[in-house]
Amino acid sequence: MSTLSPLTRPHVASAARSRQTTGYNPSYWPAEQHMNPHPQQRQIVLGITGGVAAYKAAHLTRLLLKEQVAVQVIMTQAACGFVTPATFQALSGRPVLTDLWDERIPNRMAHIEASRQADLILVAPASANFMAKVSTGLADDLLSTTVAARHCPLLLAPAMNREMWHNPANQRNLRQLQADGVRILGPASGEQACGEVGEGRLLEPEELLHQVLRQLQPQPLAGRKVLLTAGPTFEAIDPVRGITNSSSGKMGYALAQAAWEAGAEVVLVSGPTALPAPPGCTRIAVRSAAQMLAAVQEALPGTHLFFAVAAVADYTPATPAEHKLKKGKAQLQITLTPTVDILAHVAASPNPPFCIGFAAESQHLAEYAELKRRRKNIPLVVGNLVQRALGSDDNEVILFDDHGAHPLAPASKTHLARQILAHAMALAFPAFTPDKVLP
C-alpha cells in the first residue's frame, strides 16, 4: 500500500447536494470564475475584516493554495482600507468578493453561493466589530451575510488591541459565539502593532493553516492517543560539552502534526530542536536519552500508536564530568555505556501500543531496517537513508511490515508523514481505510 486515494470529504458531498437544491448553475459564470471548478477540491471562504493583521491573510492564502485548498476571498469594506482585493485576486486566482450587490453573480446572491461552495468559512483576521455582528446575527454586508447564511463550519481568528479583546462587550460576544458553535482560533499574546503587549495577536498563518487542514478532514484518530519521540538527544560529557547528532526533528514533528490533523491527542517527546511546537500537540522537551525514556514511560499509559522517530544516542558517557574538562596534552578517554533502547522497551511493555520505528541507515537500508523490525519485534519500520533524510525538508522512505517493503515516492516530510500515518493506521486499526487522511 503505497498510494492513497483522494480525501473523502463529507461536507463536500453535502455542499454538492445543496448546490442541486439552491438552483446554483455553474454555467452562468465564466469558467475561470466558478467558485469551485473542481468539485473534488477542498475549498474555503477566507473572510478578511478591517485590522492591521489583514496583511497576514495574504501569506495564509498562499499556504492554503500550496496545500491544494481553493480559496474564495471575501473582504469587508474596512479590510480594503488595509490590503487591496487585487493582492488577494492575484494570490487566490479568483475574483475577490466585497459587495453584497455583486452583479457578476447570476442570481445576485453571492452570500448564498459563496458559502454553499465552501467546506468551511475562516475569517482571519476577525475584528471586534465583526465578532459583535456575528454574535448577534447582524448581516449588513457581504461577509456577515455569507456567515449568517452558511451551513458549513465557521472559524474566527480574532485580532485586535488587548484592551479591545478584554473589553467586557467583546468577551460577552466571544462567549455567545462559542455557545453558537463557532470555533475561535487564538488570539495569541505578544507585541501588538500598536506597540502594546498582550492578548489579541492574530495566530500565525502556519498555525491557521493547520487548524484549517484539521477541520477539513475526517478525524479517524479522534479519541486515540499518539505518542512520538523526535529530534536528537544530547549526552553530556561535562557541563558544556556533549555527544549529539544532526537530526533536525522535522520528520517527527511532521508526524505529530499529521496525527493531530487526523484528530488524535498527541504527545511529542522532543530532544533539543529549533522547531516551534506543532499546534495542538503537547510537547515535552528533554535532552538526554535517559530523560527521553522517562518522559515516554510517563506518557505511555493510554497510548494507541507510538512513533519512535528520535535519533536517540546508543551510548552515553558513563560518568559525565561535574566541571568543565580542561585542555591537556594527554589523550582523553571517555567511557561510554549503552543507553536503554526506548522503542524495544515500549514494544516489550505489557499491553504495548502499535509501535512504529524509524531506521536511518547510511548503507544496506533494506537489510538493516528489516533486521531492526524483527529484532525489536515491531510491526512497522520506516527506513530512510541518512544522507537523504537528516535536516532536509523532504525525504524518501521505504515502509517495512509483515507484507514486505513499500517504497513511497520522494516528497516533503509533511506529505510523507500523512502517508506513513495512513499506513500505520491501516495496520493498527483494520477498520480504517487510508482515503480518510489528506493526500
Ligand SMILES: Cc1cc2nc3c(=O)[nH]c(=O)nc-3n(C[C@H](O)[C@H](O)[C@H](O)COP(=O)(O)O)c2cc1C
Ligand atoms: C489603523 C486601524 C487599525 C485597526 N485595527 C483593528 C484591529 O486590529 N482589530 C479590530 O478589531 N479593529 C481594528 N480597527 C477598527 C476596525 O477597522 C473597525 O472597527 C471597522 O469598523 C471594522 O470593520 P469590519 O469588521 O467590517 O471589517 C482598526 C482601525 C484602524 C483605523
